Amino acid sequence: MSGALIETEGLTRHYPAGEGVVAALQDVSVAVEPGAFVAAMGPSGSGKSTFLNLVGCLDRPTRGRYRLMGDDTAALSADRLAELRSRRLGFVFQSFNLLPRVDALGNVELPMIYRGVGRRARRDRAAQALAMVGLGERLHHRPSQLSGGQMQRVAIARALVNGPDLLLADEPTGALDSVTGLEIMALFQALNAAGVAILMVTHDAEVAAFATRTLRFRDGRLVSDTRHAPRDAAEALAAMRPGAQGIAA
Amino acid sequence: MTVYRPSLTATPSATPAAARILPPLPPTRPGMDLAEALRGALAALAANKLRAMLTALGIFIGVAAVIATVGVGAGAREQVLAQIRSLGSNLLVVTPGSFNMGGVRLGAGARQNLTWDDARVIERDLPAVEVAGAFIRSQQQLVAQNQNWPTFVQGIDPEYLVAHEWGLASGRFFTPEEAAGGRKVALLGATVAQNLFGDEDPVGRQVRIRTTPFEVVGVLASKGEGQGGWDQDDIVLIPFWTARRSIMGASRAWFRSVNAISVKVHEGEDMKLVEEQLRALFRQHHRVVANEPDTVNIRNLAEVAATRDASARTLSTLLAAVAAVSLLVGGIGVMNIMLVSVTERTREIGLRLAVGARRRDILWQFLLEAVTLALLGGAAGVAAGIGVSQLMSQWAGWPVLIQWDAVALAVGVSGLTGLFFGFWPARRAAMLDPIQALRSE
Numbered sequence: 001m002s003g004a005l006i007e008t009e010g011l012t013r014h015y016p017a018g019e020g021v022v023a024a025l026q027d028v029s030v031a032v033e034p035g036a037f038v039a040a041m042g043p044s045g046s047g048k049s050t051f052l053n054l055v056g057c058l059d060r061p062t063r064g065r066y067r068l069m070g071d072d073t074a075a076l077s078a079d080r081l082a083e084l085r086s087r088r089l090g091f092v093f094q095s096f097n098l099l100p101r102v103d104a105l106g107n108v109e110l111p112m113i114y115r116g117v118g119r120r121a122r123r124d125r126a127a128q129a130l131a132m133v134g135l136g137e138r139l140h141h142r143p144s145q146l147s148g149g150q151m152q153r154v155a156i157a158r159a160l161v162n163g164p165d166l167l168l169a170d171e172p173t174g175a176l177d178s179v180t181g182l183e184i185m186a187l188f189q190a191l192n193a194a195g196v197a198i199l200m201v202t203h204d205a206e207v208a209a210f211a212t213r214t215l216r217f218r219d220g221r222l223v224s225d226t227r228h229a230p231r232d233a234a235e236a237l238a239a240m241r242p243g244a245q246g247i248a249a
Numbered sequence: 250m251t252v253y254r255p256s257l258t259a260t261p262s263a264t265p266a267a268a269r270i271l272p273p274l275p276p277t278r279p280g281m282d283l284a285e286a287l288r289g290a291l292a293a294l295a296a297n298k299l300r301a302m303l304t305a306l307g308i309f310i311g312v313a314a315v316i317a318t319v320g321v322g323a324g325a326r327e328q329v330l331a332q333i334r335s336l337g338s339n340l341l342v343v344t345p346g347s348f349n350m351g352g353v354r355l356g357a358g359a360r361q362n363l364t365w366d367d368a369r370v371i372e373r374d375l376p377a378v379e380v381a382g383a384f385i386r387s388q389q390q391l392v393a394q395n396q397n398w399p400t401f402v403q404g405i406d407p408e409y410l411v412a413h414e415w416g417l418a419s420g421r422f423f424t425p426e427e428a429a430g431g432r433k434v435a436l437l438g439a440t441v442a443q444n445l446f447g448d449e450d451p452v453g454r455q456v457r458i459r460t461t462p463f464e465v466v467g468v469l470a471s472k473g474e475g476q477g478g479w480d481q482d483d484i485v486l487i488p489f490w491t492a493r494r495s496i497m498g499a500s501r502a503w504f505r506s507v508n509a510i511s512v513k514v515h516e517g518e519d520m521k522l523v524e525e526q527l528r529a530l531f532r533q534h535h536r537v538v539a540n541e542p543d544t545v546n547i548r549n550l551a552e553v554a555a556t557r558d559a560s561a562r563t564l565s566t567l568l569a570a571v572a573a574v575s576l577l578v579g580g581i582g583v584m585n586i587m588l589v590s591v592t593e594r595t596r597e598i599g600l601r602l603a604v605g606a607r608r609r610d611i612l613w614q615f616l617l618e619a620v621t622l623a624l625l626g627g628a629a630g631v632a633a634g635i636g637v638s639q640l641m642s643q644w645a646g647w648p649v650l651i652q653w654d655a656v657a658l659a660v661g662v663s664g665l666t667g668l669f670f671g672f673w674p675a676r677r678a679a680m681l682d683p684i685q686a687l688r689s690e
Contacts, residue, residue: 058603058683079607083279086605097600097687101296111604113285116277128271158604163273194270 004031005166005197006055010064013050024050026220027064032199032213034165037192037230039208040201042217049170051217052201056089056168057081069165086115090159094171096151098143098158104130105139108158115162129157133187149180156187160196167191169200173207179240185210185233281610290618293590294625304586305626307579308666312627312659314572316634319655321641322565324648329558331473333551339379339514340412341524343367343531344546361506362535362544365489368406368510370534375526377518382409383489383507387497391485392457393445400441402458402485404492412513420452420467428488433495435463438484439471456485461495463487520549576662579626580670587619587674598678599686612679619671620664627663631656 013025025047032038040048053059054066057073066073068084076084085091090111098107108126117125127139133153143151152172159167169188173181189210192198200211208214209231216224281289294301345363363383371381386403403409407428423434435456442451451465472481487496493504514523524547531537535544591598598611635651642649 053684056603058687079609082602082605082607085603086279091603093687097596099597099600101292110601112274113281113289114279114601114605114607114610115274116279116282117274119285125271125274132271160271162605163271191270196270 003033004067005034005036005069006199007031007067008054008064009066011051011054011061011066012063013047013054013059014062023220025054025061028222029064030215030222030225032197035192035195035197036213037188037198037211038200039211039214040199040217041203041205041208041214043203045219046217047220048201048203048215048217050220051215052168052170052199055166055199056091057084082114086111086162088165090162090164090167092152092155092159092167092169092172094174096143096148096155096175098151098154100143103140103142104135104146104154104157107143107154108161111158111162125161126157129161130154132160133157147180148176149183152176152180152184153187156184156191160191165197167196167198169198171202172200173202173204179237181207182233182237182240186237189230189233279605280607281613286610286613286617287621289614290621293618294622297590300586301622301625304582305579305622305629307582308576308623308626308663309579309630309633311572311575311579312630312663313634313637314575315569315659316631316651316656317637317641318565318568318572320634320638320649320651321647322561322568323650323652323655324642325561326558327650328648329555329561333555333558338414338551339516339518339520340550341512341514341520341527342548342550343371343510343512343527344508344548346542346544346546361503363507363510364505365406365507366505367531367534368408368507371510371512371527371530372408374530375523377514377523377526379513379515380408380411381510381512382406382412383510384409385489385492385497385506385508389458389485389496391441391445393451393454396445398441398444400438400483400485402487402492402496404489404497405486406489408513409511410486412511415472416470418468418470419450420465423466423488429490431491431494432488433461433463433491434466434488436467436469436486437465438469438486439482440480441483441485442468458485458487458496520552524549576666579663580623580666583619583623583667584670584674586622587615587671588677590618591615591674591678594678595681595686595689598681599683599689602681602683603687608679611681612675615675615678616668616671619675620667623663623667623671624660627660630663631660634659 008031009029011025011028012023014021014023016022028047028051040051042048050059054061055068057068060074068088071084073081073084099110102110105123105126108129109122112122112125127136130136130139130153133156135150135153135157138146138150141150143154146154152175156167156172159169167188172188173184176184185207188198188200198211200207202208209228210233212230213225213227215222216226343363345361365383368381368383371378382405384403384405386401388399389402391398391400391402407422407425409415410422417436418439420436422436423432426432427434435458437445437451437456445451445456446454451468454465455462456465457463469482469484469486474480489507493499499506512523512527514520527547528543528545531545532543537544601611601614602608635656638649638651641647
């Protein structure tokens with residue numbers, strides 16, 4: 001067994017569309033090592049989101065194999081897949097997907113409910129996770145009382161709270177202005193430095209530049225796989241906002 | 250303004266970031282526990298209070314109607330049963346029949362063809378009969394000290410008391426010797442005792458019936474209202490032969506005639522059969538030829554009361570059916586609103602699936618929400634039903650008896666309604682495709 005975090009072989013996903021089928025993903029074989037920061041890039045319809053959904057165990061491939069930390073997902077039941085999502089994966093979405101009537105703490109607690117964590121332990125850990133993303137002061141704010149960047153931080157805290165091996169992010173900066181987007185990228189880089197592997201889907205090459213490896217998709221196929229030195233988001237942020245250090249403090 | 254910690258957002262080198270990652274979770278049993286699911290259900294309902302209340306209204310009305318109607322029905326039945334008990338069970342009453350005199354029908358009781366001796370014949374000839382007690386009655390004015398009171402005076406055989414299962418509140422019955430010897434002893438009904446003696450004990454005191462003084466030997470236990478609302482306690486009982494000799498004198502021809510004979514049948518005997526035997530006995534006794542009408546009337550009082558009980562039961566059944574329809578409509582309301590809720594919360598469901606909820610966790614969440622909604626409606630319905638019952642008993646004077654088994658049943662049925670009508674929406678929620686659910690608006 002290899003030490004890869006994720007490993008796909010000929011991963012293919014077809015969707016029925018009208019009388020034919022749409023090949024959303026064709027024959028993708030790739031391996032990602034633990035602790036990587038990978039960007040999946042491509043225009044819309046390129047298959048990058050389909051790839052993310054398959055890696056996230058939200059979908060099953062039409063053909064091909066996918067191993068998550070050595071587990072062949074094709075053989076697993078729906079409940080086991082749910083358990084994998086619960087234990088190994090964390091999701092961050094473009095539109096945050098926070099529960100509107102629940103405060104930040106409650107939103108972050110959600111994954112632990114399905115993990116069977118007790119009420120008090122859940123509260124404590126959710127508060128820790130929120131402090132970790134810089135929202136220690138806003139535990140009881142509801143999503144409507146938070147800015148976009150803050151909402152995405154809550155979502156990241158939620159994705160991290162079960163201690164996942166892989167953070168999956170679908171256009172995490174897509175709904176944010178550029179400064180806030182940079183802040184989120186800085187957070188991702190810090191998390192990655194702390195050992196969290198990240199697979200991030202984006203159509204924006206500038207965003208992909210913060211990763212250390214970029215997978216380019218086109219028409220459902222993986223067309224290139226490049227490793228590169230990351231752009232430093234914290235530096236970019238400091239360059240854009242000379243006063244950022246003071247504000248951050 | 251965004252507020253965050255510089256340790257993670259400034260240069261990663263500022264802090265050893267590895268220290269900032271959460272410690273691993275201790276091993277847990279995956280899955281949502283019931284308390285958590287219940288909290289979630291209540292929170293979801295609280296988020297749409299008005300909608301939840303309107304949805305629960307159907308079940309609320311259904312359950313309230315069940316509780317109230319069953320309460321009223323049970324109260325009416327209890328009243329009827331009490332009447333049957335007060336009339337005496339297994340009781341047949343024989344009264345003289347009607348007859349024609351020159352083409353004019355003279356009505357029931359116009360004949361005086363029943364005699365004291367008939368009671369003895371019945372006891373002797375019909376083994377199914379336990380006792381037969383004859384009586385005569387007339388209205389008289391009673392006087393005691395400075396009080397007086399008009400009431401019915403009944404001359405009775407001691408068997409009459411057995412037949413009507415009439416007990417004593419105080420004192421004693423008259424002895425067979427007193428009965429046979431024509432002694433002037435009396436048993437007062439509760440109403441008469443109250444009117445003549447107030448709160449004093451009448452036992453051992455004297456009352457005058459017309460001008461004849463009687464010794465009160467006992468006070469009868471109260472029987473309350475009889476059928477038709479007359480007061481069964483407004484009565485004085487004296488020995489039959491005393492009545493005949495001292496109060497209701499008659500010529501030699503009518504000396505032994507009686508107004509009626511109360512016949513108590515042994516427990517477990519077929520009342521219909523005994524009634525036929527009685528009829529046959531009197532036809533033979535009075536030498537009635539075939540095709541001529543009976544000379545006596547025989548009434549089964551308990552049966553009359555039971556008929557009323559049956560009609561009360563029919564009414565209850567009808568009302569219960571209405572209530573069941575209301576519950577059904579309420580259940581459909583629950584299903585409707587749960588379907589709306591599932592549609593509204595499609596993204597939330599997708600998210601829950603993404604963060605590790607199993608399909609059965611989603612199923613339970615929505616099912617529990619439906620059941621909680623229905624149960625809350627049911628519980629409020631129980632409270633309202635009991636309240637309405639009490640109001641009816643106070644204002645309309647209807648006897649109401651809260652049936653706790655009906656309450657438990659109503660709550661159980663409302664819970665089941667939620668379960669039944671909540672299942673389909675919950676299943677729809679659980680079967681959603683997480684990717685499409687996350688993408689939905």
